[in-house]
Every structure is written in C-alpha cells, then in structure tokens.
Amino acid sequence: AMMGKGNYNHFMQKEIFEQPAVIGDTLHAFINPATRTIKLPEMPFSFDDVSRLTIVACGTSFYAGMVAKHWIERYAGLGVDVDIASEFRYRRPPLPKGGVALFISQSGETLDTLAALRYAKSKGQKIVSIVNVAESTIARESDAVLLTYAGPEIGVASTKAFTTQLTVLACLAVTIGRDNGTLSKDEEAAIVNALTELPKHAAEVLHHDDAIRELAINIADARDVLYIGRGLGYPIAMEGALKLKEISYIHAEGYAAGEMKHGPIALIDQSVPIIVIAPSDELFEKTASNMQEAAARGGRVIFLSDAQGLAKLGDIASATVELPKVADFVAPILYTIPVQMLAYHVAVHKGTDVDQPRNLAKSVTVE
Ligand code: AGP
Numbered sequence: 001a002m003m004g005k006g007n008y009n010h011f012m013q014k015e016i017f018e019q020p021a022v023i024g025d026t027l028h029a030f031i032n033p034a035t036r037t038i039k040l041p042e043m044p045f046s047f048d049d050v051s052r053l054t055i056v057a058c059g060t061s062f063y064a065g066m067v068a069k070h071w072i073e074r075y076a077g078l079g080v081d082v083d084i085a086s087e088f089r090y091r092r093p094p095l096p097k098g099g100v101a102l103f104i105s106q107s108g109e110t111l112d113t114l115a116a117l118r119y120a121k122s123k124g125q126k127i128v129s130i131v132n133v134a135e136s137t138i139a140r141e142s143d144a145v146l147l148t149y150a151g152p153e154i155g156v157a158s159t160k161a162f163t164t165q166l167t168v169l170a171c172l173a174v175t176i177g178r179d180n181g182t183l184s185k186d187e188e189a190a191i192v193n194a195l196t197e198l199p200k201h202a203a204e205v206l207h208h209d210d211a212i213r214e215l216a217i218n219i220a221d222a223r224d225v226l227y228i229g230r231g232l233g234y235p236i237a238m239e240g241a242l243k244l245k246e247i248s249y250i251h252a253e254g255y256a257a258g259e260m261k262h263g264p265i266a267l268i269d270q271s272v273p274i275i276v277i278a279p280s281d282e283l284f285e286k287t288a289s290n291m292q293e294a295a296a297r298g299g300r301v302i303f304l305s306d307a308q309g310l311a312k313l314g315d316i317a318s319a320t321v322e323l324p325k326v327a328d329f330v331a332p333i334l335y336t337i338p339v340q341m342l343a344y345h346v347a348v349h350k351g352t353d354v355d356q357p358r359n360l361a362k363s364v365t366v367e
Helices: 011-017 019-030 059-076 085-091 111-122 160-179 185-196 198-206 209-217 233-248 257-262 284-296 307-316 328-350
Strands: 052-057 079-084 100-105 126-131 144-147 224-229 251-256 273-277 300-305 319-322
Touching: 011 019, 011 328, 019 160, 019 198, 052 059, 052 085, 052 111, 059 079, 059 100, 059 160, 059 233, 059 328, 079 085, 085 111, 100 111, 111 126, 126 160, 144 160, 160 185, 160 328, 185 198, 185 328, 198 328, 209 319, 209 328, 224 233, 224 257, 224 284, 233 251, 233 257, 233 273, 233 328, 251 257, 257 284, 273 284, 273 328, 284 300, 284 307, 300 307, 300 328, 307 319
Parallel strands: 052 079, 052 100, 100 126, 126 144, 224 251, 224 273, 273 300, 300 319
Antiparallel strands: none
16 A cells, blocks of 8 residues: 655655654563563574574664664673674674574565575574564564564665664563573663653654754755764764765764774864764763864764753753653664754755665665
C-alpha cells in the first residue's frame, strides 16, 4: 500500500516524529513493565557460552553496532568486535569456535551485510540479526531474529530504524549482562526504567524543532561541519555527520573528541561549525575541554547537553540545545534525535531532495 506523509512535508520528517511511538512499540515487545525485566525471544544458543561477539553492518546500522559494542562490553562484560560489512567480508577474519555473529540491517537486504552473514555462517558462527523487515533475506538466513518495530522507513536517510535498533540492542546488552551475572537485578531495573521513560523524553526533544530550524540556517552555508563526542557520544557524532552529508551535501565528519588534537583541530576556524554531543556523564569534563579548545580557535560551537552541562559551559557555545537529563546508558538514543533534526532542517533550507538524495538508494543490494 502507498504510505502517506500525513501532515508532514517529507517522509524523513514524519519518521523523525514517529520516534517516541516506535521506540515505545519496540520496548513493548521486549519489556515486562510489571517486573521491570527484559525478555527476548528464545535463541538456539546461550550467550554464556560465547567468548567474544562479532557485530557487522553498514552505514547507520554500523553506528548502532558501535553503540552496542560500548554497551555490551561495559554492561555485560563481553568483548565485541564491530566491523563494516564490506571490509569484514573480504578480510575473511578468523572467527571463534562456537561464536555468535550479529548483523544489523534496517532493510535486511543490504548485499555486503548478507555476504558477511554467509561468510560467518560458513565459519560455523550462530547468526543473530536485528532487522526491520521480518521477511527479509537476512532474517530468513539467521538462527535468531530480533525485530525493530519501526514500521516502514521510506526516507533514504535512516532515522527511526536507527533509534529502534539501539532500543533492541540496549535490551540485548542488558539480557547478556543479567544472564552472565555482570548486571544485578537492581541495575537491570534501573536501565529498564530509563528505557521506559525514553518515549516521553524523545517527545520533549522534538519540541526543539523550531529552535533547531533556526540553528540550521547558520549551518546551511558551511563548507565543513565537525561533530564530536566521546564514549557513547562518539558513534552519535558519526551518525550526525552521516545524516548531514547524505541529505544536505555538506562535508561533515564525526570524530572522537579526544582525537581532535591529533589532526582535525587544524581545520577549525570561524567558518567551521562544531556540533558537540556531551551529556553530563562521566566523560563530560573531558569533552568539555575539547569543546573549549575548539572555541578558543574560533570554532562556532553548537553544544548539545542537559541543564547541568549547559549551566557549566553553555556560555562558551554560540548555540545550545538542552536535552532532558537521562541515565548515561540511554543518552545516545536521545542525542540522536537533535542531530537528525539538524540535518533535516539544513537540507530543507538548502532545498535538496530530502527523501531521495542524489546518488543514494534506500537499500544497497548491489556492490
Ligand atoms: C543511512 O542514513 C543510510 N542511508 C545508509 O547508511 C544505511 O544505513 C545503510 O545502507 C545500511 O542499510 P540497512 O540498515 O538497510 O542494511
């Protein structure tokens, strides 16, 4: 059936605004609200027997894998290798005996990801996939499938698929950590609470739409834009940069904030906007000092943080976006939304074809 845009101007805009609902739908599938515990579908193996996990994906789905690596290593004590499918498949890396490989794909049809899956299978790995299309090829070839309940995603730039992938991956990380004893019942309950509040917090972030549209006007004529973050904010910086590149055609780079001084800081002058993703978490002071270094070189800093972070350093920035204060664990899901909105409004301001950007296909089924 033809899907409509409803009251929205673009599918991407509609899909950004659907996020509170589809994150909620995805949580609903995996969380028991009464017991505040997570329950994933049965899998034909146990993560307890796994010594290392391999995650493979492309593009935005790869950035979801980067967030998952952080979560699974930190909260479940399981080492994770995460790789881009087109690199993984031709490198043909050795894989652990009895290992598990996880493939993340909105469409479930991305050729490189599928080829990587088939390689992992040929090396005896159990295959888990996270897809948005239940009948897709990747789902059919997997031993276990975790679905995102994003609904059809039409815009070429992935938005709600990413935040629902993160939602599923959060549930997976907690499950692995609980089952292997790394996470206590109380820690699980605290994360479940934070996840349960996400739809409400995501809706609050969407209220900044007008302010972000204003901000976008100042970015639309930039030649380069830098996005920086640390820890869980680093993959979100990468994702923000990819969104901007895809739909606004402005060159953008996502960087680990601590890596700036090893090269990219040379790019900074008054013409370069720097988007700083810095919730007031344990790495805040570190990211903040990188932000100060950028500002001292004349960079136009756009600072995404919560009230606590903004109170400390908001005056250094040329613009700020205040996000709700949330548990560190869920912050990457929330901080994705303003970077999507920013890319969207820059693209609209420039007049590009937001839903069908040049040279790109929604699902990349060729090499
Ligand atoms: C994201 O905005 C992109 N259009 C692209 O990077 C996409 O995420 C990638 O092609 C992977 O697609 P998949 O999730 O359907 O496998």
